[in-house]
Amino acid sequence: MKVSKNELKASLIKAFEGLGFQPGDYYDAADMVVWLEAHGFDGFDRLQAALVYLNTTAPIHADLVQEDAHNSVLDGRGTSILLCGSEAVDLIRSQVMQGSSASLELINCYNRTFVIQRLVKAAQRNLAFVAYWRQLDYCVKVSIEAGAQLPEYKTFTMIEAVEPQSLRIFCDTNLVAIEKQYAAQLEFGSLVETYSAEEMLACYRDSVEQGIEIDKALWQTLDDLVARVLVESTESSRAGAGD
Amino acid sequence: MHNRAHNTYNSDDMTVLPMRPASQVMQLERLGSFHQSRLSFMRTLVRHMVSENWQISSSVFDLDEQGYGTVVYQIAAKYGTFSYVLFSHYLDPENRNDRVIADQWDLTMALCEGTVDTKQLDFLRNNVPKQEAGRVDSRVLVLSRANRSARTFEYVVNELAHGHQPNVDVIAEVGYLYRTTAVYGSGKLGMADWEKVRTKHRDFGRPFAAEMFTCYMLRHFSMQQADYLAAQRAPESAASLHEDIKRYIGIGNSTGLGMAPFLINHPLLINQWIEMRETALATVVAASKSGVDEATRARLDTATQRVIQHLGEIVTSDERQNNANILLREELQLLHLWLEEQGAALESNHYVWASLTQYAEQHWHIETQEVINTLLIELYPELVDGLEEQMGVDESHQITPEMPVAELLEVIEDKYAWALAIDFSKHESKGTFWYRSEEKMEPRLGQTDIDMGMEKEMPLAVGRRVRECYDQVYSYNQARSEQNVAHFIMQNPTYSGIVARIQTMAQSHYGDIRENLVHSDVLPIHLLRCKLSFFGVSKFDPRSRLWVRNTMFQGAPLISDFGKSFVDDWQFPIKPALRSS
Numbered sequence: 001m002k003v004s005k006n007e008l009k010a011s012l013i014k015a016f017e018g019l020g021f022q023p024g025d026y027y028d029a030a031d032m033v034v035w036l037e038a039h040g041f042d043g044f045d046r047l048q049a050a051l052v053y054l055n056t057t058a059p060i061h062a063d064l065v066q067e068d069a070h071n072s073v074l075d076g077r078g079t080s081i082l083l084c085g086s087e088a089v090d091l092i093r094s095q096v097m098q099g100s101s102a103s104l105e106l107i108n109c110y111n112r113t114f115v116i117q118r119l120v121k122a123a124q125r126n127l128a129f130v131a132y133w134r135q136l137d138y139c140v141k142v143s144i145e146a147g148a149q150l151p152e153y154k155t156f157t158m159i160e161a162v163e164p165q166s167l168r169i170f171c172d173t174n175l176v177a178i179e180k181q182y183a184a185q186l187e188f189g190s191l192v193e194t195y196s197a198e199e200m201l202a203c204y205r206d207s208v209e210q211g212i213e214i215d216k217a218l219w220q221t222l223d224d225l226v227a228r229v230l231v232e233s234t235e236s237s238r239a240g241a242g243d
Numbered sequence: 244m245h246n247r248a249h250n251t252y253n254s255d256d257m258t259v260l261p262m263r264p265a266s267q268v269m270q271l272e273r274l275g276s277f278h279q280s281r282l283s284f285m286r287t288l289v290r291h292m293v294s295e296n297w298q299i300s301s302s303v304f305d306l307d308e309q310g311y312g313t314v315v316y317q318i319a320a321k322y323g324t325f326s327y328v329l330f331s332h333y334l335d336p337e338n339r340n341d342r343v344i345a346d347q348w349d350l351t352m353a354l355c356e357g358t359v360d361t362k363q364l365d366f367l368r369n370n371v372p373k374q375e376a377g378r379v380d381s382r383v384l385v386l387s388r389a390n391r392s393a394r395t396f397e398y399v400v401n402e403l404a405h406g407h408q409p410n411v412d413v414i415a416e417v418g419y420l421y422r423t424t425a426v427y428g429s430g431k432l433g434m435a436d437w438e439k440v441r442t443k444h445r446d447f448g449r450p451f452a453a454e455m456f457t458c459y460m461l462r463h464f465s466m467q468q469a470d471y472l473a474a475q476r477a478p479e480s481a482a483s484l485h486e487d488i489k490r491y492i493g494i495g496n497s498t499g500l501g502m503a504p505f506l507i508n509h510p511l512l513i514n515q516w517i518e519m520r521e522t523a524l525a526t527v528v529a530a531s532k533s534g535v536d537e538a539t540r541a542r543l544d545t546a547t548q549r550v551i552q553h554l555g556e557i558v559t560s561d562e563r564q565n566n567a568n569i570l571l572r573e574e575l576q577l578l579h580l581w582l583e584e585q586g587a588a589l590e591s592n593h594y595v596w597a598s599l600t601q602y603a604e605q606h607w608h609i610e611t612q613e614v615i616n617t618l619l620i621e622l623y624p625e626l627v628d629g630l631e632e633q634m635g636v637d638e639s640h641q642i643t644p645e646m647p648v649a650e651l652l653e654v655i656e657d658k659y660a661w662a663l664a665i666d667f668s669k670h671e672s673k674g675t676f677w678y679r680s681e682e683k684m685e686p687r688l689g690q691t692d693i694d695m696g697m698e699k700e701m702p703l704a705v706g707r708r709v710r711e712c713y714d715q716v717y718s719y720n721q722a723r724s725e726q727n728v729a730h731f732i733m734q735n736p737t738y739s740g741i742v743a744r745i746q747t748m749a750q751s752h753y754g755d756i757r758e759n760l761v762h763s764d765v766l767p768i769h770l771l772r773c774k775l776s777f778f779g780v781s782k783f784d785p786r787s788r789l790w791v792r793n794t795m796f797q798g799a800p801l802i803s804d805f806g807k808s809f810v811d812d813w814q815f816p817i818k819p820a821l822r823s824s
Contacts, residue, residue, distance in 0.1 A: 002380060004430025006437060014679075023702045024740030027640070061736040074733075087733055090644035094729035097645035125641070208439045211381040230681040231696030237680055237687055 001219060002211035009034050011222045018228030020059050021083070028118070029082040035117035037212055039150075040195070040203035043114075044218055050080045050111045051221065059083055062106060070095065070102050076109030081118075081167070084109060089118040089129075092171045096127055101172035101181045112140075112167045116151055119144050119169070123151075130170045130178050130186060134162040139188050145175050150197040157189030262521040262752065266661070269517075271758035275769025276610040278617045279814055281624060282519055283779030284451045286814065287631040288459065289799050291446070295321040296806030299463070303364075306331060308475045310468050313368070315359060316460060320446035325384075326359040327460045328352065328367050331468070339390050341424045341497040344682045346376065348388035350421065350464075354457045355383050356435070356444060374425070374432075375683060381435045384447065385428045385457040389421040389465075392495060396420045396469065399484070403473030406480045414491060415818050416558045418782055418794040420465040422495030426454045441635070450512070450634050451778060458795050462494045463802055486801065487819035493797025496780060499790035500686045503770040504677065506756065507703045510744070514751040515636040516777050521753075523620045523627040524600075530623050531596040539622055540589050544582055546618050546812075551575050553781070553815040561785040567610055574611040578603075617814075624811065640743040644729035648720045651728055651742070655713045658749045661757040662706035663713060674763025677701040688767060688789065704761040708741045781815065 003011075009030045016026035037043030062084035066073040072091055076084050088106045095102035112133045119129040119142065128146040132139055139158045144151040168185070172178045179186060231237065267273065279286065291297075303315035316327040329352045338347045351372045359367070363382070370377030374388055391397075395409075395417045402409040428451070430436040440447050447453035466489050473481040484492075506513050554568045554575075581602065582589070589595050596619055603612045620627055646654075656663065665672055676689050678696040689696055702708065715738060719731050728746075732739045748754040759765065768788050775783070780793040798816025800809060 001378065002433055004381065004434060004436040006430030007433065010431075022737040022740060024738070024743055025736070027740065062733070064730070064733050086642075086739065087729070087736060090642055090732060091729045094644035094727050121639070121641075208436055209381065209443075211433060211436075226684075227681070229679060229699050230684060231678045231687075231689075231699050233680045233682040234695070237689065237694060237696075 001214060001216055003214050003219070004211050005034055005038060005207065008037075008212055008214070011219075011226060014229050015222040015225035016082075018225035019054050022059070024086070025059065025083055028086045029114075031121070032082055032085065032114040032117040035120070036114060038204050038207040039200040041113055041116065044214060046111055046113055048218060048221075050082055050114075053078075053080060053110065054082070062087060062109065064091070069098075070100055072102070072104045074104065074106045076106055076165075078108055078110070080111045081109055081114040082111060085115045085118045088167075088169065089115070089122050092169055093122055093125070093127060096171045096173070101170070101177060103171075103182060103185070104169045106167040106169070107163060108165055109167060110165060115167060115169070116142055116153070120149070120151060123148055126173065127171055128173060128175045128178055130175065130182070131167060132162075132186070132188075133167045134158065134164050138192055141186075141188060143175055143178075146173060150200050152197065153195040153200075155192040155194075157192060159187065159189040262518070262525045265753045266757070268521060269753055269755070269757045271756055271766070271769045273609055273613065274517075274756065274773035275766065276613045277520075277773055277776035278614055279776050279779040279781060280520060280523065280617045280620045281627055281811070282516075282523060282620075282631055282634065283777055284449065284455045284634075285459075285779030285796060285799070286811065287449060288452050288455045289796075289813070290628070290809075290811055291321070292456075292459075293800055293805050293807070293809045297321070297802075299460075299802050299805075301467075302326075302358075304471075306468070306471060309333070310472045310475075313364070314464060315364070316463075317358065318460075322445040324357055325444075325446075326355045326357065327457070328355060328359055328364065328371065329460075329464055330368060330372050332372060334390070336393070339393070341390060341422065343425055343499065343501055343685050345424065346374075348372075348374070348424065349391045350389040350461070352385075352387045352389070352457060352461060353379065353383050354385040354453055354460070357382065374427075378433045380433050381439065383434045384440055384444070384453045385426060386432060386434060387423055387426040387454075387457050387461070389423040389461055389494075392417050392420055392422060396465075399469050400472045400476070403469060403482050403484065404476040404480075406477070406482045408482060408485050408488060411488065411491065411818050414488060415556050417495070418797050419462075419493045419495035420469060421461055422497060422792075423458055423461060423795075424497050426457055428454045449631065450516075455778065455795075458494050458496070459799070462492065462796050462799075465494070466492060485819075486803070489801055490798060490813075491816060491819050493781075493794040493799070493816070496775075496793050496795050497786075497790060498771050498775060498793065500688060500767055500771075502774050503767045504686050504701060504703060506770050506774055507705060507760065509638060510748055510755055511636050511638045511640075511751060513756070513773075514748070514753045516634055517753050518751075519630045519633055520620075520777075523630055524616050526626050527619050527623045528594065528596045528600065530626060531594050534588075534590045534592050535595055536590060540582055540585075542622060543618060544579060546621060546815075547575050547578050547582075549817060550614060550618070550815045552817045556818055557782050557784070559784040564783060564785050567608075570608050571611050571614060574607040575614065577607070578611075578615065621812070621814075640747040642728060642732070642739065642743045643746045644727060644732070646728045646746065647724075648716055648726055648728060648731050649724055651716055651731070651745070652713070652720055654749050655709060655716070655745060658754055659706075659709045659713070659745065662709040662759075665706050665710065665759050667707055667710055667759075671763040672759055673704075673707070673761055675761050675765060677703045677761070688765075690763075691761075702740070704759070705741075705744070705755050706759045707761060709745065712738050712741045712745065779814075 012030035016029045033043045033047050060079045062074040062076045065075050092102050092104040123144045126146045130143045132141045138155045141154050142151050170178045170182050298319040302317045306312040311331045314329045318325040334349045353371045399409045470483045551572050554572045680687050782794040784792040798813035
């Protein structure tokens with residue numbers, strides 16, 4: 001079945017609310033899933049993977065474990081980027097807005113691909129980002145120029161050990177400055193795959209024109225989560241609707 | 244946001260006066276006193292349909308002798324082609340229910356892009372009548388349904404079948420033949436996203452244009468069906484509805500609590516609508532800088548008399564609304580006297596409309612003030628109609644993480660003083676809560692300590708949440724004043740949503756609605772009326788504090804009027820000077 005972006009977002013917002021997310025969190029998480037799916041990043045598969053965890057654990061956020069003017073380390077405590085991605089990106093944004101480039105490491109977190117949407121949104125405030133993380137035997141690198149609507153997404157072979165559940169983010173006012181400042185940390189092996197902005201845009205346009213295909217079972221799963229925020233209807237409650 | 248309105252909508256020879264402050268405009272009672280204006284979505288749509296001469300004809304008109312069946316209208320608008328597909332069903336009067344929880348209706352409709360072939364028509368026939376229980380696809384822009392008026396439909400058909408025109412007084416009492424009970428767009432139930440509508444279909448690229456058009460077409464069908472049924476019953480002698488009566492027939496609408504959360508969940512959009520309306524008002528007040536001529540004064544006086552007559556023709560059983568209408572009529576008579584008293588001075592005094600609005604604020608009721616504002620905006624279409632293209636906005640909320648927490652405190656104290664002034668320790672300040680019912684997720688208002696579901700409360704109590712956030716930020720600032728908002732949210736992640744709202748809305752001109760929406764005595768009907776005024780409805784008929792009946796497109800031009808010369812003054816409809824023959 002197909003759903004529109006709006007309908008999907010509305011359902012996800014309530015589903016995440018049903019999972020115990022707070023208002024800021026459930027809007028951000030819904031945006032992340034919709035963006036990834038609409039741009040061809042398998043958002044639904046990643047959501048299903050995340051739900052295994054989210055459905056059994058109360059929402060938790062990352063802890064700030066180390067910070068100076070240019071660097072910070074967050075411990076995700078095993079949580080999902082759907083819950084801690086926003087705060088990580090906001091933290092690094094705040095550092096750059098105070099005058100310099102910054103790097104952030106988020107350890108012990110899952111579903112890291114979702115962070116792309118947060119980076120794209122933050123880039124609209126004229127900030128550039130580079131992020132990378134290990135995905136199986138590869139390293140994923142995402143770059144987005146200040147003000148750009150779409151990122152550059154590439155995978156590389158790994159040339160040195162990368163913590164399996166960590167995410168590194170670098171931020172400055174433009175990509176050239178990031179690549180120069182953090183050159184040593186942004187060396188990867190050979191290029192494996194590129195997912196181009198043109199491909200993302202084509203996927204997105206199709207999502208807007210035709211709607212987004214969603215598996216009925218996943219839609220039902222979301223409906224079941226939405227049901228958690230609904231209140232039983234009674235004669236008394238009908239009076240609260242104007243009867 | 245406010246800078247754009249201030250800086251870009253200045254006429255060459257005119258200065259825009261300061262707009263009214265948020266502390267005045269964003270009071271719930273005032274928002275609930277708004278009336279439609281030239282910027283209302285129905286008004287804008289009608290202007291475009293008439294001036295662009297949209298061509299509308301039925302490619303399928305397959306009704307049986309009872310008026311049940313299928314109708315498809317083809318619409319050739321300025322930029323695109325659309326199809327309006329309508330299914331007319333038998334409905335047991337016992338099952339006729341205006342509430343969102345209903346599952347059967349007299350009519351169900353879909354507005355589709357392009358033309359509809361047989362296969363798509365079958366698909367729509369299998370889904371549109373089910374409404375929320377069905378699924379459509381992205382070729383559909385709007386889905387809606389409607390019920391017949393028990394008081395007028397059969398009466399009108401019967402009169403026409405007997406060769407008579409219906410009594411205008413009967414029409415006036417109700418105002419319509421059909422009442423729509425829901426109009427869905429924006430991607431619900433598989434339909435096209437607003438983004439698609441906005442970017443692909445320029446004819447409907449303004450907020451709610453497609454939804455309003457769906458109601459307009461329902462109005463057209465309702466009269467066509469009445470004529471058709473009368474002709475079926477008396478092929479030789481039936482009359483057709485007189486065109487003046489047709490123009491006086493609108494579409495009924497029932498609006499309940501479902502509309503209320505929209506205003507809270509789309510604060511940037513509501514801010515934009517209000518900002519444009521206030522920009523229009525400030526612009527027309529500025530236009531009176533060197534006085535106003537006699538013709539302008541006369542137009543205002545004539546329009547005022549029309550509103551007085553319009554109000555006198557409204558029938559409502561709601562005592563509060565009835566009293567408000569009576570008071571409004573009395574005070575508008577005083578406006579007539581005020582204009583007379585000003586006499587020739589109107590032509591020479593500076594900013595006479597500023598004098599009028601100030602006088603109204605000092606002497607007359609809030610609803611009278613807002614009707615006068617609407618009437619003033621009507622006087623200068625050339626100055627305000629361009630604002631119709633600025634009613635949309637990017638609704639993204641964004642945290643400003645580098646803001647020091649001390650500054651966040653100042654922002655809250657400055658922009659949300661109204662929220663901080665509420666004493667939430669009082670029981671009545673938390674006397675109600677909003678929740679979604681399992682019945683079609685219908686929003687409902689519960690009473691704290693009485694109704695179930697408080698733990699599933701919808702986050703609409705913005706004022707209370709701001710208060711809680713302020714207290715938390717205040718404590719945080721005591722201990723860690725060197726920190727910024729990013730740090731605060733790291734420590735207090737449950738406040739990220741309200742902080743994003745505060746920081747985003749603080750940059751808008753009007754910001755949030757200034758009311759405790761969970762107070763025991765809250766009147767949600769003000770929220771409904773505010774949104775409905777931007778739609779452009781008239782004849783508010785509250786049925787309780789939770790839902791309101793009203794009339795859409797009453798007085799509007801007919802399809803047969805498209806392309807002809809047109810005076811855009813159909814608001815505040817009055818009875819045509821015609822009696823049953």
